[in-house]
Amino acid sequence: MMISNEALAAGLAQAVARHLGAAVGSKPQVAELARLTAGAANETWSFDVIGRLASGEQRRIGCILRRSPGIGDEGKSDTNLGKAGEAEVQRAARDAGVAAAEVLFILSPEDDLGDGYVMARLEGETLPRRVLRDAEYADLRTHLARDCGITLAQLHSVAPARLPTLTTMGAAEQIERYGEVYRAFGQPVPVFDLALRWLADHRQEPARLTLVHGDFRNGNLMVGPEGIRAVMDWELAHLGDPMEDLGWLCVTSWRFGEIDLPVGGFGRREDLFAGYEAAGGGAVNPDAVRYWEVFGTLKWGIMCMIMTHSHLSGATRSVEKAAIGRRVSETELDLLNLLT
Template identity: 50%
Template sequence: MAVEARLMGLARRAGVPGPEVHMALRPEDGLGEGFVMEWVEGESIGSRINRSDELVAARAGLARECGRALARIHAIDLDSTGLNDALHEVDPAEEVRQTWERYKGFHSPQPMIDFTARWLLDHLPPEGEPALVHGDFRNGNLLVAPTGMAAVLDWEIAHIGDPMRDLGWLCTASWRFGHPEKPVGGFGSYEDLFAGYEAESGRAVDPAHVRFWEVFGSFWWSVGCLGMADQYRSGPDRSVERAAIGRRSSECQVDCVNLVIPGPAAGVVRAGGDDGPDLPRVDELVGSVREFLRSEVVPAMDGRAGFLARVAANSLDIVGREMEHGAEARRLEANRLRNLLGVDLPLGELRLLLAEGLRDGTIAVDADGLVEHLRQTVVNQVLIDQPTYPGCIAALGFDADS
């Protein structure tokens, strides 16, 4: 945490909004790691930043402010500050490969993740001058006051690398919080972000370069969500929140679909219903528990317990959609895979076969039927996991002429 405190101090001196760090704890203090910093007023919850009436004026200029702040971060000299010795350097190819390897360790084949990794490695940006990279600069890690940006937070994964990574991460769809039409954090436009960056840095921004990192952002967070599920399965965190976040991987994957293989999504799962004779049916039992949580438990609980009760109710929504659509989605997926791969195996083995073929290059990214299969599979899954997710709606409403 001493490095994080140091980074915050350097950024503040460079003109980046943030608190003054008064002191960093030392071993002789006997208080562990940490630092003492100034209190700064502002809103940090992304959804509130995007909808608060008090922040209307701040939102109007926030994308440009972000561009200016990032340009100042990236201009911090690595040699004179000693950051070259304090931080590790990661190039784009290494970031992709590290994330890909982490995903493989979960043993949960998701061929769209493998396809996206291949796409990223095939579209690496040109080499440039490495810079200080914040690493997690996004809506949710900013403090915003009515007057504008009040602080940049959460420096713990800062490193040296491609500065455009920060711009792409800020534009990643997961951080738009209900406003997909505003690609910069759900509050601004690419044009304003780039204008702020260019005015401060004197360097032109290549939108294609930023787009690479936007794709990487959805790729990285799709793997991160699977990591949450892995934590639930293996510990140490067995909370209902971890399990639920695991199902958000499909949201990120559909964002990758929309970015790298946009097109019509055919064969999506439609409601089938269960007309079985049992009273009550399983879906009715699940629904009754869900409504109990929403109508009685959530209103009676505050803080984290209330939040987790809402998460639990949302998870039961997923269970209900899985019961209604899951079998048909898997049947369609298996049929497409058998046609694509030319073998008749169980679905789990077919998924692994496709994933391994994408990993070792024996299956080309332009193989006949591959893109259509990936698009339809991901859309069917996100229809179960979160059918109102903006990326899902965009995929279903794809218009080749738009």
């Protein structure tokens, strides 16, 4: 659903009054509405709510809207969680102690703004290259890998009963799914076939099934100089092998050039594992983490193909999507390094 900024601001003001009620007083206003990111699957908007309470006191709340514009299937997550489900997972994780933005409300049908939710806006750094290079984060980089381990242990401890219904996706389902997607493009990448075969041959049973974030990496973490402020982008959440999140965080593509520091380009695996175990995540299986790192490297390569074919098919023409097809070779080299 396409919508003008004016219509969105007016609709949001009504939705805020409907869902937040007395917390923002009567006739709340929406100001400073600005789109932060746009995509076929997701739009992110920033805005302020200005309300006047019954006491006469003015109240200003910084907000983020995450919304699915609902155009096309490209980029649609394979978890089919929907924005409401995403919000519920984020809320449950925050309740369990995971650093995440507070969900203020989920859009309802009478809001007529599509599928989405509104959360409190936090301040912090999300750009990987700044996290890896700015002097401001030099101290953070000494403990961020351990902090990630602690956060993942908390995330994997969220009681399933507190979560919405989630798809269970283990290694077998994901290899099958991404293998099919890759083969359907009819574009031969022999290293991908080698990796798919290796993944099928080396599959191991997970020690347990837990909530898996699905996209926990440098770039989806909001940090401050003191530590992680928020885990973002919950749309790929599912039930699966918790080691998947640890492996994905170590994929070379998410090291942003700092390839000797496997954890997000900022830390060592030992520190990630130690933080995870110290925070009650249970014993880390380094072989399983490595397995998921191989899978994650392949998955990112196939995701690059998916994006570039969405340009080639005409679904979403974009020079950025055209260019990303030429990043497949990066993942091929990283896969060869892992497999041979």
